[in-house]
Amino acid sequence: MSQTPLNGSSTPASELPKAYRPAEHETRIIGRWDAAKAFHADPSRVVRREAKPFCIFIPPPNVTAALHLGHALNNTLQDVLARAHRMMGDETLWLPGTDHAGIATQAVVEKRLLQEEGKRRHDYDRDEFVAKVQAFKDEYEATITAQLKEMGCSCDWDRQRFTMDEQCAAAVREAFFQLFKDGLIYRGKRLVNWDPVLQTAVADDECYDEEIEGHFYYLRYPLVHAGSRDPAVKPSDGSAKGSVDPMPVTWDELAARGYPGAQEHDSEQEAWITVATTRPETYLGDTAVAINPHDPRAKPLRGLFVELPLVGRVIPVIEDAYVVLPERYARTEEERNDPKSAMATGFLKVTPAHDPNDYEIGQRHGLPMVNMMSPDGKVSDGHGMDSIGDAKVLVGKTMAEARKMVVKEFEARGLFEGAKPHRHSVKHSDRSKAVIEPYLSDQWFVKVTDERLAGSANAALVESQRTTKQQSSKAASAQGAGDGSLAFHPPRYAKTYEQWHTNIRDWCISRQLWWGHRIPVWTREYTLSGENPANKLPIGSAHAIDGDWSLSGAIHLVERTCEDKYREVVCPPALIPSPSPHDLPFPVVKFNESGKHAFIARNQSDLVRELEQEGFTQDPDVLDTWFSSALWPLSTLGWPNPAAFNAESNSNLLKVFNPSSVLCTAREIITLWVSRMVMFNRYFTGEGQGRGNVPFRDVFIHAMIQDGEGRKMSKSLGNGVDPRDIISSHGADAMRFTLCQMTTQTQDVRMPVARDETTGKNTSPKFDLGRNFCNKLWNAARFTLGILARNPSPVSNAPVQAKDLSLVDRWMLSRLTSSVAKIDACVTNYEYSDYAETVYRLLWWDFCDWYLEAIKPTIDASPAQRAVLAHALETIVRVLHPIAPFITEAIWEQLKDVETAPVHGVHLGPSRTGGLLCTAGWPRLDAALIDPDAESAFERLRTLISAVREVRSQHQVPPKRRITLHANDAVRSLTTRAPGLVESLAGVESIVFDAAQTASSRNSGAARAAFVFEGAELALSNLADAVDASAERDRVTKRIADLEKSERTIDGRLSNPGYMAKAPAKLVEESRAQLAQIRDELATLRKRMGELG
RNA sequence: GGGCGGGUAGCUCAGUUGGCCAGAGCGUUCGCUUUACACGCGAAGGGUCCGGGGUUCGAGUCCCCGCCUGCCCA
Incomplete structure (x- = not known):
C-alpha cells in the first residue's frame, strides 16, 4: 500500500496545484480509510469503559435504484455526526446496509423482465424468479455501497447488512414466532387494498389517489317483505315456516306507512328505492341498503327488505348515520353544503366486502360479507358468493365489463334511473398503476393496537414532547426501561408520532409477493369425520394443541374450518446457525412413539424438510418489508443471539449499541418506520411486556429536497440531481458542505435545478458554494x-x-x-x-x-x-x-x-x-x-480599514497606490496595538497624526478626502494628483442623508415618553450614545460639505 | 376533514427570550492579472419582512382574521 506514490504522501506544499481537484484525492483517501479499518467499532472498549458508545443505524436504502440527492443529504447528516463523535473519542458505530424493498423491487424486476425478455413472473417458478431478483439486488447493493463510499460515509463496512440476509432473516423468524406466541399476530379476513395486476394486497402508502371522471349511477331496488327462502333472513312475521317467496311492497302500502311522496306513484305498483353508486357492479356483493335514521323515510321502511335484481338476494334496509342525507332532507347548513348531498338519494347500497366504509357499516350491523371478485379482478362466484341467481352471466367479466352489463340489465328491467357525471378520486397502485379494489381476503396482522405495542411507543416519548400524560397511576408505576427516553428534533414531529399511535389500526403484514421474507408458518389441511375430540371445536376457532411440534417449542394450532375440515398450523421458533459446536441453537427435537429422538433440526432447512415430509406447506405470502425494517436496530446487531453471528469479541454489540444514539430520517418515515422500530425494539427487549429499550434516543427529521419550483425531485419530472454527477463536477466535499449549509429546521429546502451545458446532466448552482469554499x-x-x-x-x-x-x-x-x-x-x-x-x-x-x-x-x-x-x-x-x-x-x-x-x-x-x-x-x-x-480592538481596526477602503474605492484610487492617513490621537493608540496592520490592509503609506490641525488649517481641501471614524474627522491624502471634488460631494451627501434618517428614528424613540419610562435603562443609554455619535458625525460631514462648496 | 410547515433583496435562505440603521451566499454594477486563491480580492446598489387588524414604549418576531403555497394523516 505504502508503495503507492500518492499514498500518505508528501507532495511539497509549493507544488500543490492552485485549485483543489477532488478527483485527485477522493479515491486515495477512501483507500486509506478502508485499509486502516478506521470506522470499525470495537464494543469491548465501551464494555471496559474506555469510551462512550455512539451509534447510528443507517436507514437502509432500497435496493431498487441508485441513491439520489435525498439519500446524499440523509447520509451526509449521519456521517457528520458519526465523524464528529468519532473524533470526540466516542466509540462510534455507523451501521450500513440495504433494504430488500419487497414490492418496489419485485415490480422493478418484473418490468425489466418484461422489457428485456418479454416474460412475466409466472413464466418462472418461484425460486427462479427470486434468483433473478437476488441478482438485481446484488447489482444495486454494490452500486449503493460504492456510492456511500464515494460520498465519504464512514460506515463500519465489515458490519454491513441486508434485510434479507441470513442474520436478518433469523431475527424476522424469531420476531414472528414470539409475536404469534404472545397473541400479537393473527390471521383474519380483512378488507385490503388489492392490486389486481400484481395480485397482492398493498399498503395505503403504496397507493395514490387520482381524480377520475366517473358517474353516479342510480339503480332501483324493489322493496319486499322478506320471505324465508334465504336462511339468513327471518320472515318478517316470524311465524312462517318453509319456503316463502318475498312479497313485493306496493306504493299504496308505503303510503299507509307514512312514506313521504308514496302517493305520487301508482298505488298498485311495486315500490322501489333508488341507490346512488359509482360502482354499480359491486351490487352483486350488497348485503344491505342503508338509510340515515334522520331521513323521514327511514321509519316507514323499518322492517322492510329489498330484492337484488338478477341475484335475487333479499337484503335488509338498515339505518346508519353514515349515510348522507339528500339535499331536500338536509337539516343543517353543513349537511346541505356537503357536495355529496346533491348527488345523494339517501339510500346507500352496502357492500362490506368491497368498500371500506361499507365494511365499517357491516361491522356495526353484523352484516354478512359477500365477496364477488376473484384475485385477478374478475366477477366470481367461487370466492364467497354462493347465491347468485341469474347474475351468473356476469361471472368471469372484468369489473369494468360487469359495470356496463349491470347497467344494461337494470335498464332492461326498467330499474335504471340514470347516471350523472361525477368527478371523484380513486385509489391506484403505485407500482402497477392499476385501480385498487378493496378486497376481502385472508391476511396476517400484527395487533399493534395492543398496549404493549402502540401504547409502549407513545410511552417512549420524553415527557416534554407528550401531549397526553400517563393515564393511570398503574401505568406510571410500571415504568419501563425506555419510557420517556425518545426525543424528536425538531420537537414538533413528536405530535405526528403520537397521533399516529393514538389512531393506529392493526397492521396487515402479509403481501402476496415472491420477493421477501416468507411467512414462517406451515399448514396442513385434513378431513375428519365421525366422533373425535377435535369436532368439539367451534367452527372457525383455533386451539393450541399438544404434540410433537409444541413439545419441541413450536406453536402448533388446530383450527376447525368447517364441519369436517381442519387446518393445522405450525410456527417454529427461529433456528439460528452457530459457528461454534459448543453453542448450539435451541434445536427443534421431535420424539417418536417410543420416546426416542426421531428427528433433530438444527437449522432452518432441516426443519422445513421435516415439515414438508409431514405434509405441511409454507404460507405462500411474504411479510411486509417494514416488518424486517422494524427489526433493523435489533437484527443488525445479531438479535436474538448476537453470539451466533459475531466473533466472540463482538458479542457485546447488542448490549453496547442498542439503544443507539440517533436516527436521521425524513418526516414521511415517522409513521412507516420510526414507529414500528420503537414498538418492536421495546417489545423484544422488554421481555414481552413492551417496555424495553427504545432503539434510538433521538430522532432527527431533516428536510426534503425539492427543485426550484417546490416540486419533489422525480424521474418522471426529470428534475432530479444525481449525487454522482455532483461528486464528479464539484467533489464530494462540496456537495456535503452545500447540503449541510441548506439543512435548517424547515421542512423543505429548494434546490434550483439547472442543466449543465457541457455534460447535459442536471446540476444546481447551489453546489458552487461548497466548491468555492473547498477551494478557499x-x-x-x-x-x-x-x-x-x-x-x-x-x-x-x-x-x-x-x-x-x-x-x-x-x-x-x-x-x-x-x-x-x-x-x-x-x-x-x-x-x-x-x-x-x-x-x-x-x-x-x-x-x-x-x-x-x-x-x-x-x-x-x-x-x-x-x-x-x-x-x-x-x-x-x-x-x-x-x-x-x-x-x-x-x-x-x-x-x-x-x-x-x-x-x-x-x-x-x-x-x-x-x-x-x-x-x-x-x-x-x-x-x-x-x-x-x-x-473589540480588532473590530475597531477593521472598521477603520473598511472606512479607508470605502473612500479609496469611491475616489477610484488604484489599488496599488499608497496613500496617507491623517489621524488623531485616539487612532494612534489603536494602531500602535497592531503595528503595520492598517498600512498593510488599507494600502496606507504612512499615518500622520495631524487630523486635529487639518480641520482648522485646511486650505487644500480638494487634495484630501475626509471621512468619519468614531465620530471624529480623519482624512486621506495623496489619493491621486487631485481629489475629485464632485465625487467627494456625492459621497458626503449620501452619507448625510443616511445619517439624518437614523437620527430621526433614534430621536423619535428617545422623545417617546413610553420608551423612556419602560425600556431597559441599558437600551436607553445605548440609544443616547448612538444619537450622540450620529450627531457628531453629521456635524463633521456638514462642515466638510461647506468646505467642498 | 384533522395535523404540521413555508411566504424576508432578482434567486436560495438566516434572523435566538420582541430591542443597534433587517443580514448572508449567489446573481447584478464598478474597480483590480495586489506574488494563497478570478472557484479570487476591494467596493457598491438592491427590502411595502404576503395583506389587514390587535397587544406593546417598541413587532420580521407575539395574538386574531384573510390570501398564496407545500407536506403528512384520514
Whole structure:
C-alpha cells in the first residue's frame, strides 16, 4: 500500500496545484480509510469503559435504484455526526446496509423482465424468479455501497447488512414466532387494498389517489317483505315456516306507512328505492341498503327488505348515520353544503366486502360479507358468493365489463334511473398503476393496537414532547426501561408520532409477493369425520394443541374450518446457525412413539424438510418489508443471539449499541418506520411486556429536497440531481458542505435545478458554494504550508503563551475558541446549517480575509506567530472534517508533520488509527483564549480599514497606490496595538497624526478626502494628483442623508415618553450614545460639505 | 376533514427570550492579472419582512382574521 506514490504522501506544499481537484484525492483517501479499518467499532472498549458508545443505524436504502440527492443529504447528516463523535473519542458505530424493498423491487424486476425478455413472473417458478431478483439486488447493493463510499460515509463496512440476509432473516423468524406466541399476530379476513395486476394486497402508502371522471349511477331496488327462502333472513312475521317467496311492497302500502311522496306513484305498483353508486357492479356483493335514521323515510321502511335484481338476494334496509342525507332532507347548513348531498338519494347500497366504509357499516350491523371478485379482478362466484341467481352471466367479466352489463340489465328491467357525471378520486397502485379494489381476503396482522405495542411507543416519548400524560397511576408505576427516553428534533414531529399511535389500526403484514421474507408458518389441511375430540371445536376457532411440534417449542394450532375440515398450523421458533459446536441453537427435537429422538433440526432447512415430509406447506405470502425494517436496530446487531453471528469479541454489540444514539430520517418515515422500530425494539427487549429499550434516543427529521419550483425531485419530472454527477463536477466535499449549509429546521429546502451545458446532466448552482469554499480552504492551506515550509521551526516544547502574542494572534485564537464552542453546540443540537456557516465564516472571513492578510508582513520573522498560524489552520481543518472529510484529510496529510511550538490552551489530539485525521482528536480550546479586549480592538481596526477602503474605492484610487492617513490621537493608540496592520490592509503609506490641525488649517481641501471614524474627522491624502471634488460631494451627501434618517428614528424613540419610562435603562443609554455619535458625525460631514462648496 | 410547515433583496435562505440603521451566499454594477486563491480580492446598489387588524414604549418576531403555497394523516 505504502508503495503507492500518492499514498500518505508528501507532495511539497509549493507544488500543490492552485485549485483543489477532488478527483485527485477522493479515491486515495477512501483507500486509506478502508485499509486502516478506521470506522470499525470495537464494543469491548465501551464494555471496559474506555469510551462512550455512539451509534447510528443507517436507514437502509432500497435496493431498487441508485441513491439520489435525498439519500446524499440523509447520509451526509449521519456521517457528520458519526465523524464528529468519532473524533470526540466516542466509540462510534455507523451501521450500513440495504433494504430488500419487497414490492418496489419485485415490480422493478418484473418490468425489466418484461422489457428485456418479454416474460412475466409466472413464466418462472418461484425460486427462479427470486434468483433473478437476488441478482438485481446484488447489482444495486454494490452500486449503493460504492456510492456511500464515494460520498465519504464512514460506515463500519465489515458490519454491513441486508434485510434479507441470513442474520436478518433469523431475527424476522424469531420476531414472528414470539409475536404469534404472545397473541400479537393473527390471521383474519380483512378488507385490503388489492392490486389486481400484481395480485397482492398493498399498503395505503403504496397507493395514490387520482381524480377520475366517473358517474353516479342510480339503480332501483324493489322493496319486499322478506320471505324465508334465504336462511339468513327471518320472515318478517316470524311465524312462517318453509319456503316463502318475498312479497313485493306496493306504493299504496308505503303510503299507509307514512312514506313521504308514496302517493305520487301508482298505488298498485311495486315500490322501489333508488341507490346512488359509482360502482354499480359491486351490487352483486350488497348485503344491505342503508338509510340515515334522520331521513323521514327511514321509519316507514323499518322492517322492510329489498330484492337484488338478477341475484335475487333479499337484503335488509338498515339505518346508519353514515349515510348522507339528500339535499331536500338536509337539516343543517353543513349537511346541505356537503357536495355529496346533491348527488345523494339517501339510500346507500352496502357492500362490506368491497368498500371500506361499507365494511365499517357491516361491522356495526353484523352484516354478512359477500365477496364477488376473484384475485385477478374478475366477477366470481367461487370466492364467497354462493347465491347468485341469474347474475351468473356476469361471472368471469372484468369489473369494468360487469359495470356496463349491470347497467344494461337494470335498464332492461326498467330499474335504471340514470347516471350523472361525477368527478371523484380513486385509489391506484403505485407500482402497477392499476385501480385498487378493496378486497376481502385472508391476511396476517400484527395487533399493534395492543398496549404493549402502540401504547409502549407513545410511552417512549420524553415527557416534554407528550401531549397526553400517563393515564393511570398503574401505568406510571410500571415504568419501563425506555419510557420517556425518545426525543424528536425538531420537537414538533413528536405530535405526528403520537397521533399516529393514538389512531393506529392493526397492521396487515402479509403481501402476496415472491420477493421477501416468507411467512414462517406451515399448514396442513385434513378431513375428519365421525366422533373425535377435535369436532368439539367451534367452527372457525383455533386451539393450541399438544404434540410433537409444541413439545419441541413450536406453536402448533388446530383450527376447525368447517364441519369436517381442519387446518393445522405450525410456527417454529427461529433456528439460528452457530459457528461454534459448543453453542448450539435451541434445536427443534421431535420424539417418536417410543420416546426416542426421531428427528433433530438444527437449522432452518432441516426443519422445513421435516415439515414438508409431514405434509405441511409454507404460507405462500411474504411479510411486509417494514416488518424486517422494524427489526433493523435489533437484527443488525445479531438479535436474538448476537453470539451466533459475531466473533466472540463482538458479542457485546447488542448490549453496547442498542439503544443507539440517533436516527436521521425524513418526516414521511415517522409513521412507516420510526414507529414500528420503537414498538418492536421495546417489545423484544422488554421481555414481552413492551417496555424495553427504545432503539434510538433521538430522532432527527431533516428536510426534503425539492427543485426550484417546490416540486419533489422525480424521474418522471426529470428534475432530479444525481449525487454522482455532483461528486464528479464539484467533489464530494462540496456537495456535503452545500447540503449541510441548506439543512435548517424547515421542512423543505429548494434546490434550483439547472442543466449543465457541457455534460447535459442536471446540476444546481447551489453546489458552487461548497466548491468555492473547498477551494478557499485549499488555497489557505497551500499558503500556510508554504510559509511553514520555508520557515522550519526549531523543535521547542515551550508553549506559546497568548499574553506574549500580537493582537491579531490573540484575536485569531479568540475567534477559534468561540467558533469551536459554537460548533460543539451545533453537533449536539443537530444544527447543520449553523455548523457549516460557522466554519465558513471562521475560515473565510476571519482566517483568510483578515488573519492571513494581517500576518503577511510579520509571519516570516515570528516563530510564535507561525505556531498560531499552524494551530489555527489545523483547528479549522479538524472541525471541518466531519462536513468535508476528503479535503481535510488531504490537507492533514501535509499538516500533521509540520513542527511548531505548541500553543498554550489549544489541544489537538493525535490520530488513533493509521495516521488519519478521521480518528484524530477533536480540537479543544481553553475558554481562557476568548479575549474580548482583542476582539473589540480588532473590530475597531477593521472598521477603520473598511472606512479607508470605502473612500479609496469611491475616489477610484488604484489599488496599488499608497496613500496617507491623517489621524488623531485616539487612532494612534489603536494602531500602535497592531503595528503595520492598517498600512498593510488599507494600502496606507504612512499615518500622520495631524487630523486635529487639518480641520482648522485646511486650505487644500480638494487634495484630501475626509471621512468619519468614531465620530471624529480623519482624512486621506495623496489619493491621486487631485481629489475629485464632485465625487467627494456625492459621497458626503449620501452619507448625510443616511445619517439624518437614523437620527430621526433614534430621536423619535428617545422623545417617546413610553420608551423612556419602560425600556431597559441599558437600551436607553445605548440609544443616547448612538444619537450622540450620529450627531457628531453629521456635524463633521456638514462642515466638510461647506468646505467642498 | 384533522395535523404540521413555508411566504424576508432578482434567486436560495438566516434572523435566538420582541430591542443597534433587517443580514448572508449567489446573481447584478464598478474597480483590480495586489506574488494563497478570478472557484479570487476591494467596493457598491438592491427590502411595502404576503395583506389587514390587535397587544406593546417598541413587532420580521407575539395574538386574531384573510390570501398564496407545500407536506403528512384520514
